[in-house]
Amino acid sequence: MLIYPKSHYQPYTHASGGWGSAKSVMNILWREQVVTKAPGALFKQNKPDGFACVSCAWAKPRRPHLLEFCENGAKATAWELTSRKTDPGFFSAHTLSELRQWSDYALEQHGRLTHPLRYDPQSDRYQPTSWEEAYRDIGAQLKAMDPASVVFYASGRASLETSFMYQLFARAYGSNNLPDSSNMCHESTSVGLQESIGVPVGTVTLADFEHTDGVFFFGQNVGSNSPRMLHQLQDVRRRDVPIITFNPLRERGLERFVNPQSPSEMLTPDSTLISTQYHQVAIGGDTAAITGIAKALLEMDDRATEQGTPAVLDYDFIASHTEGFEGFTTFVRRCSWAQLEHKSGLTRGALEAAATVYARCQRVMFVYGMGLTQHRHGVTNVQMLVNLLLLRGNIGKLGAGICPVRGHSNVQGQRTVGITEDPKKVPVGLIEQHFGFKVPQQMGLCTVDACEGILEGRVRGFIGLGGNFLRAIPDTSRMEPAWQQLHLNVQVATKLNRTHLLPAANMWLLPCLGRIEIDRQNGVAQTYTTEDSTGCIHGWRGSAEPVGPHVRAEASIVAGLAMATLPPGNTIDWQAWSTDYAKVRAAIGRVYPQIFHDMETRMAEPGGFHRPIAAAERQWLTPTGKAQFITPVTLAEDDDVNLAQPARDVLQLMTLRSNDQFNTTIYGYEDRFRGVSGTREVIFMHCNDIVRLGFAVGQRVMLTTAIEPEVKRQVGPFEIIAYDIPEGCAAAYYPECNPLVPLWHHAERSKVPAAKSVPVRLSASPLPRG
The missing domain is CATH 2.40.40.20 (Barwin-like endoglucanases)
Structure with missing residues (x-):
């Protein structure tokens, strides 16, 4: 075989974590010139008296480790605390046409944005502006536009307080166009779980890891995407609990782990085996693989009936708590092993081995990520996992349940407080009662709809609360030219990215505080809240000084835009809210009393407080009051x-x-x-x-x-x-x-x-x- 020179590949044979992670953290601290600044922040990361990590949404324990951060969490902190700055002098030296030739890495690597900016088409440069001018001019543009043509995007990093304010701003303006980053990852979870078990979120908490006797992974790379979970997985393996993994690629974080916080592990060659079975399912073969496990369970149950031994399926649970069992099992039995092997890329023996472990366990958790959700039948994939759990009663008991691993740090939380394009998913009556405006009734635009609207010219304005929308969405080559036909583009951000470089007719770049920075309003440091992947709400506060005097808090920016745009008549005191976040939390509690009652007190409890999740108590908020076995229509996950x-x-x-x-x-x-x-x-x-x-x-x-x-x-x-x-x-x-x-x-x-x-x-x- 011909080997080309200058290959960039060298097989990695070490465990995840260990000295490799430690070295990687030190490298970025040095590169971002925060070797002396970052350690103090890292000791406060994900701690009750500190700040929430700006990267993944994995759960924060009640009793945190000494260093409650992972390699990527440390990178995110160094990235935000960087000493590098992208100030007006930078833009006077570079046109946007020139900057579009830079890589994504180079753009953000240049450092934090420091001043509000407006795009000048004559010079093809961003020019500094004042906050007052920005609010006034953006407000004037919005007033002149049809609210249905304006999109309010949220990236998932904003706090609960800011997110609540943002969706109220959009709806008071007259728009339900509130797409967010979950539209690009776990919306399949929200739809699938709501239909199957009556809640749009997972049922597993950190406590379940202490009691489970079986863990199954599907399409989730813990080593790169949520490394702090490896602490829970290591504890699980020390109890000799099996972990069964289904993933196309062999990922080191799902194979072996060395805890960088353990001196004994760092100084020995030993590592923890994570996956006890590793099945490399074909891309798009998850439905077939899950069906194969179910088929093996049914055949084991048939043999148990013949032999007079205990049943494999939990028939009492199925009868009392579920519907659709017969239809689902009929589908499973009709699928041949040849079909399932072909579609899944796995052998019958591999699927039977996984099923045998599942049948031996009494309390099983299914953990999954975007490997399941980002398919044509991603909703079906999620519901197939639920079906498999229901067969053995593994929802609604300690140590068992379904665990979607969310990506961005507060993407689940912003949905909880109203960031959604669907007005049926928000308490419209309470919003109208408390805030004095009429919520628009029409369905808003999700991310895909917003993109289609931009391509067709129906969407004329875009406000981005964080994120890098143009890089995150599909069909980039078609979207970038259409993006430049927008009339209005407003981006709230900490760093420069590709989305900021494709100008609309009117464009502003508004720099915001990072989550790690102290948010002082009227001289008082504010507390903010987030919700993690397990539905736990925590209170936090920043610990580092702001990057400069001209950046503003996201909540302050939202309030400024709202005051400049909305007509008088509603009862929202935007100014008061932007200077005292306790007032925002009180409002959240009035609109969502079941979740956020006594929020000001409960958020300060060690470990925060969990939102109520009815399915975890075997209460099924479905139309029939029971959990649903939902039968797939095909084994092909991407038949389009x-x-x-x-x-x-x-x-x-x-x-x-x-x-x-x-x-x-x-x-x-x-x-x-x-x-x-x-x-x-x-x-x-x-x-x-x-x-x-x-x-x-x-x-x-x-x-x-x-x-x-x-x-x-x-x-x-x-x-x-x-x-x-x-x-x-x-x-x-x-x-x-x-x-x-x-x-x-x-x-x-x-x-x-x-x-x-x-x-x-x-x-x-x-x-x-x-």
């Missing part, structure tokens, strides 16, 4: 991109993150766990596919979407890396591969972009080798 005739030259591509990034934020070019260094322009392929398609390891190739040929979707050149991935499958990084994902390729009902299964063809790059 199935080729008319099978093509051997087409691979199923999934997008993924490196462990040197969080969402669209790129911290560096070291995906240590996968052995990739110095680049992100790679494609992971099975060695057999490389050879049969006529390529070579190290060769540079172009990736082209293998459907809808009239629209060219292409990225590259990418270096081929031979990797442990199922044949016929491939993987490459997000957001670099977002241009390959058609906007219409999204989950049914939830409209989550189906970025985990995109058919692609490869072609040799015209660029030189090496």
